[in-house]
Amino acid sequence: MDLSNSVAIVTGSGQGLGLAYARELARCGASVVVNDVDEQTADSAVASITAEGGKACAVVGAVGSTETAQRLVDGAVDAFGRLDILVTNAGILRDKVVWKMTDEDFDQVLDVHMRGTFTCVRAAATRMREQGEGGRIICVGSPAGQRGNFGQTNYSGAKAGIVGMVRTWAMELARASITVNAVVPVAATAMTETVPFLKPYVDAMHNDEPLPGFARRELGFGPPEDAAGIVAFLAGEEASGVTGQAVGVGGDRLALWSHPEMTATAYHDGGWSPDAIATEWPHTFAERLELVGEQLPEEASTS
Known part of the structure; x- marks a missing residue:
């Protein structure tokens, strides 16, 4: 994958998945703007990239505001002259069941994940359209946003919203040759280390x-490195025809998530009364109800 002469921004790239994305893009030749809320963490990430022969600079700040989004774009242009790739990875967790979740818990997660994705994409898309040479926007989702997850009202809602925005932006930016896709990763990070089911594998x-x-x-x-290849692929010329998609990645698995579709349909002349629905429901819909949450397979073998 040759991304030479391309310039990328990766939000939340001081560590974890974001750093893996940034390092992979740099290995493929892109100049990278690293972003983190902590200056020392951001500088360390830049150092790790330059030590491997890559080009990188840091823009410190919490995503969410229009001002931070514009500083990221300006940082890319000032340091490297242009912007070709945006990866919106920054995120936080404030997990609580709904009856214990505060307004602040909800707002903080939505501000970083959803508003932060929106403001960064808006600023990047504006710059890419001005350049007139297309671009690549890659937004990071989560299985929690696809299926829900206990204790994650805020996070699941934000990640589902991100995929919804991706589909809209793919349509809006198509004429400008800007592709927009979502990556749905699963990896060992600070966000997954506390999941009991995954703990044995994290410990390993x-x-x-x-x-x-x-x-x-x-x-x-x-x-995290297992999830980085798809980001570099979607940023490259080989993915110029891929847009509006949600791509799952992690470990040895690469998958394409389907868009929501109607799975069972019935018709009733004159519309549906409650009694008519009650009569039809057991025959057409009862056996087609969707499951919620991740349906984790039982471990059949450790080999």
């Missing part, structure tokens, strides 16, 4: 032990 990686095939294939789980 911390101990430099190989992950079993079940984790890497059935769960699609591995280190």
Whole structure:
């Protein structure tokens, strides 16, 4: 993958998945703007990229505001002359069940994930359209946004909203040759280390032990680096015809998420009364109800 002469912004790229994305883009030749809320973390990430022969600079700040989004775009242009790729990865967690979630818990997560994605994409799309040479926008979703997750009203809602915005932006920016896609990663990060089901696999990686095939294939789980290749692919020329998609990645698994579709349909002349629905429901809809949450497979083997 050759991304030479391309310039990328990766939000929340001081560590974890964001750093993996930034390093992979740099390895493919892109100049990268690293972003983190902590200056030391951002500088360390830049150093790790330049030590490998890549080009990078840092813009410190919390995403969410229009001002931070514009500083990121201006930082890319000032340092490297242009902007070709945006990866919106920055995120936080404030997990609580709905009856315990405060307004602040909700607003903080929505501000970083959803508003931060919106403001950064708006600023980047404006710059890319002005350049007139197309571009690549890659927004980071989550399985929680696709299926929901206990205790994550704010996070699930934001991630679902991001994928909805991606589909809209793919339509709006098509004439400008700007593709917009969502990546739905699963990886060992600070956000997943507390998930009880994944703890044995996280512990194994911390101990430099190989992950079993079940984790890497059935769960699609591995280190952040496993999820970075799809970002570089979507940023490249080979993906010029890919837009409006949600692509799952992690471990040894690469997957395409479907868009929501009507799965069962019935018709009733004159519209549907409650009694008519009650009569029809058991025959047409009852067996087609969707599951909620991740349906994790049982581990059949550790090999």
